[in-house]
Amino acid sequence: MNIVDIARYPLADPGSDAWERVVSRTRTELRELGCSVLPEFILPSSWEALRREGAGVAPLAYYDVEETNVYNIAFDDDLPAEHPGRIVMRRGNAFVPRDRIPTDSVIHRLYTDPSFVRFVAACFELPELHELADPLSGLVLNVVQPGMEHPWHFDTNEFTVSMLTQEPEEGGVFEYCPNIRSAGAENFGAVRSVLTGADRSPVRALTLRPGDLQLFKGRYALHRVSAVRGATARHSAIFAYSERPGVMGSVARTRQLFGRVLPAHRDAERNAVRVDQLLD
Ligand SMILES: O=C(O)CCC(=O)C(=O)O
């Protein structure tokens, strides 16, 4: 690929000194902070294509401004008054699904490139990764319009790969709280304090430029994109991979994110992998 800075990021040369250096630095940052940015991953000669291609499909994003909470769970009157899940936020971002993103665009070529996938897996210390089988959610463009924000949340996926393709004039900052929770501890008090703004000390802000590659473990790090200001929308590509092949989104979640489902989603739900032939 002639779009990646292969002098800095030698994707096709696993095991070389340069590969080992960059993978080992990224692993250290992921272990410590759950986040690593690889600056100028895309060569400057492709930055304008990156922006233009994203802006070309951004009008196809599906908008459904919805009320949500930090855990993306149903509102529950039984939650204690202090529970952070009671804080209502407006999800003002919108996604362009994979089937609307041209296969010859920079982000699509990157997403499907085997050497890129192998490199990303190595950075996450995984033996291999796979594109999602989902024809909509594997690769999306996240669009945050002026005045909108992508509010505080945790990801369902353990890790994500993303790339800003168009930066806003102001605001639209990626903010995250490394390791604010763990598999064994929700840490509701600290999460609530970040949501209300009472204590922003766990918050780190990332300066991202179009063409930087971001690797992020969003299951334990609370994160958001702050409100976008000025006339220009913020666009970011989100590359989703899974450790096993064949992963599809559920019918309900797909409809919520994209406003439609495909026969493939219904089929997958019907034929959900079963480990036995018992009746129930
Ligand atoms: O667009 C971004 O930079 C962050 C997106 C994000 O957090 C998500 O889609 O879960």
Ligand SMILES: [Fe+2]
């Ligand atoms: Fe996220």
